[in-house]
Amino acid sequence: MAWLNAVVQGILLGGLYALFACGLSLLFGVMRVVNLAHGDFAVLAAYLGLAVITGLHVPLLWSTLAVAPLFAVVGYLVQRLIIQRSLEVSPLTTLLVTFGLSVVLQNAMLEGFSANSHSLPSGWLAAGSFRLTPQLSIGHFSLIVFAAAVVVIVSLQLFLSRARLGRQIRATADDAEAASIAGTDVRHVFGIAAAIAFATVALAGLAFGGYSSFDPGAGTQRLIFAFEAVVIGGVGSLWGTLLGGVVLGVSQALGAQVDSGFGVLAGHLVFLAVLAIRPRGLLPGRVT
Amino acid sequence: MTPAAPLLELDRVSKRFGRVVVAESLSLAVQAGDAVGMVGPNGAGKSSLFSVISGDLSPNTGEVLLDGRAVTRLDASARCRLGIGRTYQVPRSFGHMTVFENVLVAAHRGAGLAAGAARELTVAVLDETGLRPDANRPALRLGLLQRKRLELARALATRPRLLMLDEVAAGLTDPEVRQLVGVIQAVRERGVAVIWVEHVVRALVGVVDRLICLAGGRFISDGTPEEVLASPAVREVFLGTDSGGLPRAGFAEHGEQGGRPPSDGDSSS
Numbered sequence: 001m002a003w004l005n006a007v008v009q010g011i012l013l014g015g016l017y018a019l020f021a022c023g024l025s026l027l028f029g030v031m032r033v034v035n036l037a038h039g040d041f042a043v044l045a046a047y048l049g050l051a052v053i054t055g056l057h058v059p060l061l062w063s064t065l066a067v068a069p070l071f072a073v074v075g076y077l078v079q080r081l082i083i084q085r086s087l088e089v090s091p092l093t094t095l096l097v098t099f100g101l102s103v104v105l106q107n108a109m110l111e112g113f114s115a116n117s118h119s120l121p122s123g124w125l126a127a128g129s130f131r132l133t134p135q136l137s138i139g140h141f142s143l144i145v146f147a148a149a150v151v152v153i154v155s156l157q158l159f160l161s162r163a164r165l166g167r168q169i170r171a172t173a174d175d176a177e178a179a180s181i182a183g184t185d186v187r188h189v190f191g192i193a194a195a196i197a198f199a200t201v202a203l204a205g206l207a208f209g210g211y212s213s214f215d216p217g218a219g220t221q222r223l224i225f226a227f228e229a230v231v232i233g234g235v236g237s238l239w240g241t242l243l244g245g246v247v248l249g250v251s252q253a254l255g256a257q258v259d260s261g262f263g264v265l266a267g268h269l270v271f272l273a274v275l276a277i278r279p280r281g282l283l284p285g286r287v288t
Numbered sequence: 289m290t291p292a293a294p295l296l297e298l299d300r301v302s303k304r305f306g307r308v309v310v311a312e313s314l315s316l317a318v319q320a321g322d323a324v325g326m327v328g329p330n331g332a333g334k335s336s337l338f339s340v341i342s343g344d345l346s347p348n349t350g351e352v353l354l355d356g357r358a359v360t361r362l363d364a365s366a367r368c369r370l371g372i373g374r375t376y377q378v379p380r381s382f383g384h385m386t387v388f389e390n391v392l393v394a395a396h397r398g399a400g401l402a403a404g405a406a407r408e409l410t411v412a413v414l415d416e417t418g419l420r421p422d423a424n425r426p427a428l429r430l431g432l433l434q435r436k437r438l439e440l441a442r443a444l445a446t447r448p449r450l451l452m453l454d455e456v457a458a459g460l461t462d463p464e465v466r467q468l469v470g471v472i473q474a475v476r477e478r479g480v481a482v483i484w485v486e487h488v489v490r491a492l493v494g495v496v497d498r499l500i501c502l503a504g505g506r507f508i509s510d511g512t513p514e515e516v517l518a519s520p521a522v523r524e525v526f527l528g529t530d531s532g533g534l535p536r537a538g539f540a541e542h543g544e545q546g547g548r549p550p551s552d553g554d555s556s557s
Contacts, residue, residue: 164396164403167385171393174382180364181342181374183398183446187363 001135006257007250014249015146018242019204020222021229022153023197029236030173030193033083033094037101038201038226039219044105045071045205046214047113049120060122060210068202075198076191084187109216120209145207152200153242169193228271234281243282293356295320295481296450301350303340310336312505323476325496326485329525332502334485335377338452342374343367368398373448377455379435383428387419390427390438391445398446409445417441417471433464453484457491465491
C-alpha cells in the first residue's frame with residue numbers, strides 16, 4: 001500500500017513538473033530557445049504571489065489571477081526586448097543571455113527578499129485531503145495542481161491546433177522565414193508564445209510555493225526538473241511533457257520510498273536511461 | 289495603365305555576402321500586371337534578388353520600392369501584407385501542418401481575411417492549384433509536385449499584387465509544367481504581376497512578355513524573350529558557365545529543346 005501511495009503521490013507531483021516544463025517545452029518548440037532563467041522566473045512568481053497574498057489578504061488561488069497575467073506581459077516584453085535580439089545574433093547567444101538573466105534574477109531576489117526561505121500560505125488547501133484508505137490520501141492542493149497542469153496542457157494543445165494565432169505559432173515553429181513571407185509577424189508570434197510560456201511559469205511557481213518552501217536560489221533545481229520532464233516526454237510535444245512530468249514524479253516518489261535520500265537521484269537515473277534508450281523521448285513530436 | 293509609380297521598383301540595389309556579389313547596383317521597374325521572366329546561370333543571384341525584394345534579406349545599399357514607397361526597412365511579413373508574394377525554390381511548407389492549414393495561415397495573415405473569408409479563399413486556391421484532394425494531408429507527406437503546388441498555393445493565398453516564382457517548374461514533367469503554366473497564366477490574367485525565375489525556359493515563354501538575364505549580380509540583358517535569348521551576351525554566359533545549357537532562340541516553335549542547364553535542381557544562389 002505504501003508503494004501505491006508513492007505512485008499516486010508521484011503522479012500528482014508529476015503534474016507540478018509538467019506545469020513547470022510546458023513553458024520550457026513551448027519556448028524550445030517554437031523558437032529553439034532554451035530559457036535557462038525559467039526556474040528563476042518561477043521563483044520570482046512565487047515571491048510576487050507572496051506579496052499579493054500578504055499585501056492584499058487574498059488566498060493563494062486568487063493570487064494566480066494577478067500574477068499569471070502580469071507574467072504574460074513580462075514574458076512578451078522579455079521576448080521582444082531581450083531574447084529576440086539575442087536570437088537574431090545566434091542560438092548560442094540566447095543561452096548566454098538567459099543564463100545572464102538567471103544570475104541577475106537570483107541576485108536581485110537575494111537583495112530584495114533575503115536568503116531566508118518562504119512558503120506561500122495555502123490555507124485550507126494545504127491541510128485538506130481525501131483519505132481513500134488509511135495509507136492512501138490525496139491532498140487537495142496537489143490534486144488542484146495536477147488538474148491545473150492537465151487543463152493548461154489540454155487548452156494549450158487546443159489553442160495551438162484550432163486557434164488562428166495557434167496556427168501561426170505552429171507555422172512559425174516549422175519555418176519562421178516561410179511564415180514571414182506568408183504574412184505572419186514572427187516577432188509578435190514569438191512574443192505571444194513567450195507570454196503563454198511565462199503565464200504557465202507563473203502558475204508553476206505559485207504551485208511550487210504552495211507545495212514547499214522556496215528561496216532565491218531554488219530556481220536552478222526547478223529548471224533541471226523541468227528539463228528532465230521535457231526530455232523524458234519528448235521535445236516539443238505537450239502530451240509528452242505531461243507524461244515526462246509524471247514519469248519523473250513517479251520515479252522520484254518510488255526512489256524516495258526505497259530510501260528517503262534516493263528520490264531525486266532516482267529521477268535523474270530515469271532521465272539518463274531515457275536519454276540513452278530513447279533519446280527523442282517517450283512521445284517525440286513537434287508543437288502540433 | 290498605371291499611375292506614375294511602378295508597382296515594384298529597385299533603385300540601385302546591391303547585396304554582397306563577404307566577397308561574393310549577388311546584386312550589383314540593380315535597378316528595375318515592374319508595372320502592375322507585367323509578367324517578367326528571369327533567367328541566369330546558377331549562382332547568378334536570382335534567388336537572392338527575390339529575397340531582397342521579399343524582405344528575407346536586406347540589401348547592403350539601395351532601395352526596394354512598392355507603389356513608389358520605400359519598403360526596404362519593412363520585414364517580410366509587412367511586405368507580404370502590402371502585396372508581395374513569393375515561393376521558394378526548395379519548397380518550405382509547414383511540414384507539421386495540413387495542406388489546408390498551410391494555405392489558411394497565409395489567407396489569414398497574408399491576405400488579412402477574417403475566419404470565414406479566409407476559409408473560402410483557401411478552398412478556392414486549393415481548387416485552382418489542384419491540391420484539394422490533399423487538403424487534409426500533413427505537408428511533410430507530400431511529393432515534390434504537390435509541395436511545389438503548395439508553395440504556389442500559399443503565395444496565392446496571401447493575395448499578392450506581385451508574385452515571385454522561384455523555379456516552380458524545376459523537376460516537373462512536361463504535362464505537370466503545362467498544368468502549372470495554365471495556373472500562372474490565369475493568375476496573370478487577374479492582373480497580378482509576375483516575376484518568374486526558371487531554368488525551364490519553355491515554361492516561361494508561354495507566360496512572360498519580358499525576359500531578364502541575370503549573371504554575376506548584374507542584368508546583362510532585358511527585353512522580349514526573343515531578343516534576350518538571341519543576345520550574344522546571354523549566349524556567352526550560358527555557354528561559358530553551363531557548357532551548352534543554352535536556351536535557344538526559337539525554342540517556342542521547336543518545342544521541347546528548351547534550356548535546362550545540366551546542374552538543374554541545384555541551388556541557384
